Amino acid sequence: xxxxxxxxxxxxxxxxxxGCLTLTILLNEYVMTYQYPYDLSGVDVVKSIKxxxxxxxxxxxxxxxxxxxxxxxxxxxxxxxxAIFDDLENSLExxxxxxxxxxxxxxxxxxxxxxxxxxxxxxxxxxYDDGKLHSFEIVExxxxx
Amino acid sequence: xxxxxxxTLEAVLTTVIVFATVFYLTISFPLTTPRSYTLDEIYxxxxxxxxxxxxxxxxxxxxxxxxxxxxxxxEDFNRSFTCSTKLxxxxxxxxxxxxxxxxxxxxxxxxxxxxELKFIYDGVPPPNSILLSRIVPIYDWDKGSIKxxxxxxxxxxxxxxxxxxxxxxxx
Numbered sequence: 001x002x003x004x005x006x007x008x009x010x011x012x013x014x015x016x017x018x019g020c021l022t023l024t025i026l027l028n029e030y031v032m033t034y035q036y037p038y039d040l041s042g043v044d045v046v047k048s049i050k051x052x053x054x055x056x057x058x059x060x061x062x063x064x065x066x067x068x069x070x071x072x073x074x075x076x077x078x079x080x081x082x083a084i085f086d087d088l089e090n091s092l093e094x095x096x097x098x099x100x101x102x103x104x105x106x107x108x109x110x111x112x113x114x115x116x117x118x119x120x121x122x123x124x125x126x127x128y129d130d131g132k133l134h135s136f137e138i139v140e141x142x143x144x145x
Numbered sequence: 146x147x148x149x150x151x152x153t154l155e156a157v158l159t160t161v162i163v164f165a166t167v168f169y170l171t172i173s174f175p176l177t178t179p180r181s182y183t184l185d186e187i188y189x190x191x192x193x194x195x196x197x198x199x200x201x202x203x204x205x206x207x208x209x210x211x212x213x214x215x216x217x218x219x220e221d222f223n224r225s226f227t228c229s230t231k232l233x234x235x236x237x238x239x240x241x242x243x244x245x246x247x248x249x250x251x252x253x254x255x256x257x258x259x260x261e262l263k264f265i266y267d268g269v270p271p272p273n274s275i276l277l278s279r280i281v282p283i284y285d286w287d288k289g290s291i292k293x294x295x296x297x298x299x300x301x302x303x304x305x306x307x308x309x310x311x312x313x314x315x316x
Contacts, residue, residue, distance in 0.1 A: 004147050011154040018161060044190055044277070048197070052280055063286050064302070083301035088282055091254060091306035095280065098259075098308075 042133035045101060046126065049092070053105070053124050053139045060084055061120050065145045074112035077120070081110060102129040108138070118145045185245075189275050189313045192239045196232065197279045204232035205251065205264075205281060205307060206289030212263045216241055227290040236265075246270075246316045252308040254298045264309075274314040281307040 064080045089105045096103045108123040120143045128135040193201075207228035213221045217236035240247055249265040283291070283304040298305045 004151050008147055008151045008154065011151065011158060015154065015158060015161075048194075048279060051198075052282075056282060060284070060302075063284065080302065084284075084299075084303045087299040087301050087303040088306060091282075092280060094254070094259075095252070095278075095306070095308040099278065 042101065042128060042130045042135070045096070045103075045130075046128050046133075046135050046137060049103065049105075049126055049128070050137060050139050053126070054141055056085070056088060057081075057120070057122050057124075057141060058143050061143045062145055065118050074114060077112045077118070078110050081120075082107065100130060103127070119143070185315060186275050188243075189240075189245070190277065192235070193277050193279065193311060195239075196235050200231050200235060201279060201309065202281050202283075203228075204230040205309070206283070206287055206291050208251075208264065209290050210262065210294045213265045214267075216247060216265060216267045240313065244316055245313050247311060247313045249312075250310040252310065253295045253305050255296055256298075259308075270312045270314050274312045277311040277313070279309045279311070281309055283307060 104127040111121045124139045126137045211225045217233040246267040252261045285302045
């Protein structure tokens with residue numbers, strides 16, 4: 001009789017342990033799926049960064065060039081563009097880190113020439129890694145104002 | 146009495162173990178093909194590729210900071226902007242009319258830390274929702290009411306960088 005009582009207590013404890021474990025797993029699953037809905041993969045992110053970089057270079061170059069007609073020297077334009085790019089790059093890295101994505105942007109070349117019109121040639125590398133997708137892309141272009 | 150209870154508990158425990166074993170065996174084998182995009186996911190991605198090419202930034206620039214409850218079909222929508230925007234038309238036509246609900250959140254940087262605002266809120270999304278994000282840079286030369294509540298974070302001509310998070314689901 002005493003042996004059976006002991007066995008009963010042990011079995012009850014074991015079942016309660018299983019119950020707690022199951023509940024924890026279910027709660028964890030629920031919280032995780034609630035917090036992170038299904039994401040549309042890194043391919044879309046890389047495409048959107050490429051588009052953002054092209055638009056950034058065009059918009060920034062046009063605005064810096066047009067708002068400072070008296071100071072349109074290649075050095076002035078390049079230093080301003082680089083300063084804005086650095087801030088944007090840090091912000092991008094900060095935001096994508098929250099999603100578990102590694103993004104590294106680097107200006108490979110900014111070449112500004114003034115011959116009547118102002119021309120800029122640029123080349124930016126994009127390194128992307130999210131564990132599933134590893135990608136390296138180069139965005140190049142030319143803007144004339 | 147105690148003997149009966151013990152046997153019952155042993156039976157329960159055996160059942161649990163058997164079920165756990167069968168469940169584990171079932172999930173161990175790939176019974177389904179690898180997950181591919183659904184038509185909804187492709188559609189939603191295309192919609193936000195379209196909106197993200199200018200319309201989203203134009204709308205955010207003249208947003209007054211008030212949360213829009215109920216999506217683009219709600220009466221709150223036009224009251225939350227200080228200029229006319231095509232965003233409402235796109236969202237109504239491409240998402241609301243196609244039975245999609247969506248939440249849009251806007252995150253910005255303030256003193257080096259992130260702060261999130263609700264832009265459009267349509268309720269609590271289910272677990273199988275589609276998540277998208279877009280980065281929207283705001284420059285010193287951009288004009289709009291959003292600058293009333295989002296600070297100039299950078300010394301360069303970059304004003305702030307918005308991280309727009311979109312959650313879409315079928316209703």
